[in-house]
Amino acid sequence: MSGTSSPEAVKKLLENMQSDLRALSLECKKKFPPVKEAAESGIIKVKTIAARNTEILAALKENSSEVVQPFLMGCGTKEPKITQLCLAAIQRLMSHEVVSETAAGNIINMLWQLMENSLEELKLLQTVLVLLTTNTVVHDEALSKAIVLCFRLHFTKDNITNNTAAATVRQVVTVVFERMVAEDERHRDIVEQPVLVQGNSNRRSVSTLKPCAKDAYMLFQDLCQLVNADAPYWLVGMTEMTRTFGLELLESVLNDFPQVFLQHQEFSFLLKERVCPLVIKLFSPNIKFRQGSSTSSSPAPVEKPYFPICMRLLRVVSVLIKQFYSLLVTECEIFLSLLVKFLDADKPQWLRAVAVESIHRFCVQPQLLRSFCQSYDMKQHSTKVFRDIVNALGSFIQSLFLVPATGNPATSNQAGNNNLGGSASAPANSGMVGIGGGVTLLPAFEYRGTWIPILTITVQGSAKATYLEMLDKVEPPTIPEGYAMSVAFHCLLDLVRGITSMIEGELGEVETECQTTTEEASSPTQSSEQQDLQSASDQVDKEIVSRAVWEEMVNACWCGLLAALSLLLDASTDEAATENILKAELTMAALCGRLGLVTSRDAFITAICKGSLPPHYALTVLNTTTAATLSNKSYSVQGQSVMMISPSSESHQQVVAVGQPLAVQPQGTVMLTSKNIQCMRTLLNLAHCHGAVLGTSWQLVLATLQHLVWILGLKPSSGGALKPGRAVEGPSTVLTTAVMTDLPVISNILSRLFESSQYLDDVSLHHLINALCSLSLEAMDMAYGNNKEPSLFAVAKLLETGLVNMHRIEILWRPLTGHLLEVCQHPNSRMREWGAEALTSLIKAGLTFNHDPPLSQNQRLQLLLLNPLKEMSNINHPDIRLKQLECVLQILQSQGDSLGPGWPLVLGVMGAIRNDQGESLIRTAFQCLQLVVTDFLPTMPCTCLQIVVDVAGSFGLHNQELNISLTSIGLLWNISDYFFQRGETIEKELNKEEALQQKQAEEKGVVLNRPFHPAPPFDCLWLCLYAKLGELCVDPRPAVRKSAGQTLFSTIGAHGTLLQHSTWHTVIWKVLFHLLDRVRESSTTADKEKIESGGGNILIHHSRDTAEKQWAETWVLTLAGVARIFNTRRYLLQPLGDFSRAWDVLLDHIQSAALSKNNEVSLAALKSFQEILQIVSPARDLDKPETPPVVNVPVPVLIGPISGPGMSRPFVRTDSIGERLGRYSSSEPPIVTDELEDLNLWWAAWNTWYRIGSESTKPPITFDKLTFIPSQPFLTALIQIFPALYQHIKTGFNMDDLQKLGVILHSAISVPISSDASPFILPSYTEAVLTSLQEAVLTALDVLQKAICVGPENMQIMYPAIFDQLLAFVEFSCKPPQYGQLETKHIANAKYNQIQLFAPVTLNYVPFAERSLEVVVDLYQKTACHKAVVNEKVLQNIIKTLRVPLSLKYSCPSESTWKLAVSSLLKVLSIGLPVARQHASSGKFDSMWPELANTFEDFLFTKSIPPDNLSIQEFQRNENIDVEVVQLISTEILPYANFIPKEFVGQIMTMLNKGSIHSQSSSFTEAEIDIRLREEFSKMCFETLLQFSFSNKVTTPQEGYISRMALSVLLKRSQDVLRRYIEDERLSGKCPLPRQQVTEIIFVLKAVSTLIDSLKKTQPENGNLFGIPPYF
Secondary structure (H helix, E strand, C coil): CHHHHCHHHHHHHHHHHHHHHHHHHHHHCCCCHHHHHHHHHHHHHHHHHHHHCCCHHHHHHHCHHHHHHHHHHHHHCCCHHHHHHHHHHHHHHHHCCCCCHHHHHHHHHHHHHHHHCCCCHHHHHHHHHHHHHHCCCCCHHHHHHHHHHHHHHHCCCCHHHHHHHHHHHHHHHHHHHHHHHHHHHHCCCCCCCCCCCCCCCCCCCCCCCCHHHHHHHHHHHHHHHHHCCCCCCCCCCCCCCCHHHHHHHHHHHHHHCHHHHHHCHHHHHHHHHHHHHHHHHHHHHHHHCCCCCCHHHCCCCCCCCCHHHHHHHHHHHHHHHHHHCCCCHHHHHHHHHHHHHHCCCCCCHHHHHHHHHHHHHHHCCHHHHHHHHHHHHCCCCCCCHHHHHHHHHHHHHHHHHHCCCCCCHHHHHHHHHHHHHCCCCCCCCCCEECCCCCCEECCEEEECCEEEECCCCCCCCCCCCCHHHCCCCCCCCCCCCCHHHHHHHHHHHHHHHHHHHHHHHHHHHHCCCCCCCCCCCCCHHHHHHHHHHHHCCCCCHHHHHHHHHHHHHHHHHHHHHHHHHHHHHHHECCHHHHHHHHHHHHHHHHHHHHHCCHHHHHHHHHHHHHHHCCCCCCCHHHHHCHHHHHCCCEEEECCEEEECCCCCCCCCCCEEEEECCCCCCCCCCEEEEHHHHHHHHHHHHHHHHHHHHCHHHHHHHHHHHHHHHHHHCEEECHHHCEEECCCCCCCCCEECHHHHHHHHHHHHHHHHHHHHHHHCCHHHHHHHHHHHHHHHHHHHHHHCCCCCCCCCHHHHHHHHHHHHCHHHHHHHHHHHHHHHHHHHCCCCHHHHHHHHHHHHHHHHHHHHCCCCCCHHHCHHHHHHHHHHHHHHHHCCCHHHHHHHHHHHHHHHHHHHHHCHHHHHHHHHHHHCCCCCCCHHHHHHHHHHHHHHHHHHHHHCCHHHHHHHHHHHHHHHHCCCCHHHHHHHHHHHHHHHHHHHHCHHHHHHHHHHHHHHHHHHHHHHCCCCCCCCCCCCHHHHHHHHHHHHHHHHCCCCCHHHHHHHHHHHHHHHHHHHHHCCCCHHHHHHHHHHHHHHHHHHHHHHHCCCCECCCCCCCCCCCHHHCEHHHHHHHHHHHHHHHHHHHHHHCHHHHCCCCCHHHHHHHHHHHHHHHHCCCCHHHHHHHHHHHHHHHCCCCCCCCCCCCCCCCCCCCCCHHHHCCCCCCCCCCCCCCCCCHHHHHHHHCCCCCCCCCCHHHHHHHHHHHHHHHHHHHHHHHCCCCCCCCCCCCCCHHHHHHHHHHHHHHHHHHHHHCCHHHHHHHHHHHHHHHHCCECCCCHHHHCCCCCCCCCCHHHHHHHHHHHHHHHHHHHCCHHHHHHHHHHHHHHHHHHHCCCCCCCCCCCCCEECCCCCCCCCCCCCCEECCCHHHHHHHHHHHHHHHHHHCCCHHHHHCCHHHHHHHHHHHHHHHHHHCCCHHHHHHHHHHHHHHHHHHHHHHHHCHHHCCCCCHHHHHHHHHHHHHCCCCCCCCCCCHHHHHHHHHHHHHHHHHHHHHHHHHHHHCCHHHHHHHHHHHHHHHCCCCCCCCCHHHHHHHCCHHHHHHHHHHHHHHHCCCCCCCHHHHHHHHHHHHHHHHHHHHHHHHHHHHHHHHCCCCCCHHHHHHHHHHHHHHHHHHHHHHHHCHHHCCCCCCCCCC
């Protein structure tokens, strides 16, 4: 107000007033003098006021009646110019608020008069306006009069006036209410007792209201009266009024001043009692009216709906509902129901349009909608208003598609029906613009031929109506096609947007930890309410209430929304519209999800899913879920039929992809449109952003995505991401460039979708996993029985989900891997492969992931992660196992150092590979094992070492690939080496572990069970290793056996010292002997069939060409190995309790090997026998040092602790004394053992030897080609054993044993050589060489005789036996021994050396016999005087034996034989005869003499004829030998005739006589005769005879008798010679006799003359003692 009350403004006002008055006085000077006078007095009045008062304005206001008077009078003149001047002056006064109430009344009265005279109408309106707006002096009657004045001016003939008046009325009405508001403001602080309004009929009972309020009340009441066509109570003087204007005024008041009605009961009363009934009454024509119904049916004519009123009514209704909903709950229910009815198809188009616009206004006010829901839908006996609105919108949209908007109603209905029934094609021009060029599509909906364009009508979120604003139209406007549809569409979108954002906002505030989402398909609302009541007991009730409202809102609207949105989605041809629809469906689905409303959530999701897939696509999951109950079923909601329309396929959409449906039998192809792709992206978006609330509907979402991915041909790549790939089969996928660019994006979103699963809570994550698993199961079912490309979507996504959720892998690991393991067993290879790929990727990722706490501290998790790897071992498909092993290899390479407790699992996987699983698998598994052995033994827990041994062993037994088996044996060696180097640490750790397990076992009360139990754990480890190698030693493949055997024995040899003493017991019995048993068994049962060359081009040596021969090699190796251990570790084994039993078992093995019918084995057995016999028995002679030289370790260190099983290890680990001792001396460390026991061992060995000898050399009963004949090397080895053995048993060796020995030696010598070996063994006939066997036999005897020689007296009785043995051998020179019934070919049968290879061959025994003879002679020379030798007639035996070759002489197989025999005889006799003479009296030699005589006889006068080729020199040499014999007779026998039996001497004499006569062979040629007659021999005989005839010194009768004997023989001989000579001479006539005969006669004559002389000399008296014949 400062502007009008400042001194300047006041001054100006006074000046203006005065000038106005002056002007008035001037105008009226002529015509209207009274006015002029009034004006002039007015000037004076003003001046006076100005002069007297300081407060000029107040004074002016007091006197305003007088001040205004001149102007009023001026108006009364009705002169336009004057009137205008006065009105202007009056306005000026008003504007300075210097008008009093009275003055104002006067002014109004004056204005009324002007109005009635229709003067200055516009100026009037202006004045009224100024009057009412500048101050509040006008009240009650005056005010009503002013308002009526304005109304009256509204109804003039002048349009401008009318409009100005209308505006003025509006402003005045507003002013009235503004005054009231201001009045309330002023009185706000004064608290009044509200007076209850009585419900009486006196409408004017307004005594309680203040002045301004009373005015407002009266005005509003009259407006209602006027609209209702009743007389006004207050606005007196109204002449006419229009309803439209009245409604507009009502609307503006209600809209602008809602607080008035809400704060004042009187006004509320008006609303309820006047406004609402009025509106309802005015609506009636619209309600009753049905378009197209004929009038005849109804009794009274029906009033037609009138657009201006109807539209304004709707505006009023909108305001009422918006502003006074809380006051008018019941009335609003009626209004809303009416609104819904206006949408019916039988209402006029314009009515439907404005109704939709009105509804739109509510749709943008979610709080209002919320109130509807609370007030109606949630009350028991109330209309479900909110539901009806939504359903009505849905039906409305459907009706727009079904009933075209134009044309005769009857036909249009029919057309609609036709359209429903068939698929009528779209109208030709529907939306297609520019037919010639490219078709540009207008945004539109199109459904079954009905085409409705989409118009842009409003900004999202605001309801800007078009037809509700057409206040100037009287006739209904024509509504453009698509307008109603567009508004309805926006209603839906805004409704969804509003509700969801409101609820989400409130949810956000309320949401606390205690969030209860219940997923129950049955009666979701009720059940979740119950849940809420329980769970929120500690929360505010408000939340329960709110939640109930939210749920009710969603439950009320979702069916209608879904029906409408699905239809629109199907019909939409515009990308933006589609996007909006999808967004609405998505937000609704998410909201339902958040509220836990499963059915509705699934229904929305199903809709999006269906939109993503081609029409009529058979996807079971969409038809089986709860959502299926929605499709093709109509919901009747309080009479509203909401029909779910299923998608039609005729919508004009751009096809962007053609692919195959994912089905067991794909029928043709399916097409994806750009809309499908849009839906798919929405689906992805939904899953991505709202995964947490999807719950069980993950199934729907994923199933759909799977099918889309399949149709688009996306294939999984590493990590589970899907990449565009070629479709594998069928009419390949066709993609347009449009979708090609989209594919990477889709693929990316798909991946991101699963990446975002890491943000889901555990429950949601489980839903996701379960959904993927069941999808995968479906895909698996589909892929059964055919090898078509399966859908790998689910598997790939399980992998992706697992990978991103590693941080909480525990909660999903079991279901995830459990399912993937099932996939791995699927018969379809592609499916399997991906299952394995996913599983192994997950395991590897799980192990490398940086868990918290780390895996090293979370063993349970580590084992959990590795477990599926183990489970894969139960699957038999090789491709899966290969993946499994590759995974193991990668784990080893990346995680090997940190596997810890996971080792048994990992090793188990390698070990689970079976023999039949193919080479590549075994190879890969073996690679893993090699890696473990080379790199990871030190890092794994020692308890796993045994598993490593087992696994390595199992690879040795795989027979797929020989190299692997051999390498694995190498690995076992490496492992043993590792044990050896790290022994102490391993032992400590194992002992610790053992103690722990022992304790646990005791607590549980069970016995600790592990292999080789009582042995300490480290020893058990070794024993397991030995046992494994032992198994490999009997593998069917020779190479493996050989390698394993060598390794086993090397290991025991190299590292055996680490074992505790007691463990050796197990090694011997459980490992070594067990192995020997198995090898023996296999060898004896092995196949003798010849093996054809192995593997194509590998040649097999003939010594290995049967299984039997190959096993023989193994037997050899094993036996040798065991023997070596017995030999080298004797000092360890002997103290064990049952060494002697072990010794017996070993001997038994040696025996059975030696007696096996295989030369290689038998020979090797003997070698082993030799080896164990080389063991030097403890040195007991005092002169042997206590310990071997160099090692100055006192032996007791070793002996001390070896007491029993419970001892600690006595050995220094790396370099035990035992080994050092072994290193420095070949003899073992002396260990004091029981002597008796020792002897027993040796005798056991002797018995074994004897058994081997007697069995092996016993000739077989029958012979054929295959008869086994022991080989020479075998026999040699056998015999060579005896000397060593004998050293140990000589003290107890008696005659029986000697007898046994003899039998064996004899038999051994008799064994012929098998024909194939003979060229190698036989010396050619010319060399006089002994075979090694013969050497050995002689050596054995030599050892014996040497032993006898130094042995005690009682041993010497064995000499004769030895002689017998030797003599038997000597006989072989002439008569080779028989070997059973065998026909052998004697090679050395004199003159030629022919070897026949088909039969066994006897050796050339001559050299042997001759050597034996030499030995006999030697021995006899030493032992001739021994009592036993004398007693047992050894000499006689020798002579008897020699008689054979001597008598054979030239017939001997070898010439050397008889020569040797002679020389031997001579030697023996030279020693033996003196002994014989010495024992002459005892008669022990009596039988010898005849034998000797016969022998001389047989030799000197042999029956054998000398060979023809004998040279003269040879003959003379042989003759010399005869001469030697005669010399022996003359020196050794005849001189001692008195000690020799007479018969013997007689025989000798006769012999000499015989010899002295020339004996000649008749066959000799003349040239030879002189040589062949043994001249020298004869001469010698004769001389001997002669010599003994001259025994001049006869001392004894005996001597005399020998002389007599000699003499008589000599004489007889001479007589013969002479007689023969005389005859011959007579016969020969003139021919000379042969020279030798002449010589002989001369010799005889000489001899006779000598004899005669001699006789004369001796005793003449004996002259004719002999009776000399007459010849002489």
